[in-house]
Amino acid sequence: MIKKFLQFIRDVRQEMKYVSWPTKADIKESTTVVLVMAIIVGIFIAIVDNIFSQLIKLIAF
Numbered sequence: 064m065i066k067k068f069l070q071f072i073r074d075v076r077q078e079m080k081y082v083s084w085p086t087k088a089d090i091k092e093s094t095t096v097v098l099v100m101a102i103i104v105g106i107f108i109a110i111v112d113n114i115f116s117q118l119i120k121l122i123a124f
Contacts, residue, residue: 085093
């Protein structure tokens with residue numbers, strides 16, 4: 064059991080050498096895209112929520 068685990072760890076280390084890691088610029092770009100999209104979606108949800116709230120108030124009263 065321990066031999067299999069140690070072999071697994073060696074295999075993982077070997078495979079990690081083949082991974083192409085993103086550059087710092089790639090990470091900054093991806094983070095910016097995620098933040099901008101999160102803000103856009105948040106604004107959209109707030110607008111839709113406000114519209115539905117107003118409709119509920121019109122119907123209820």
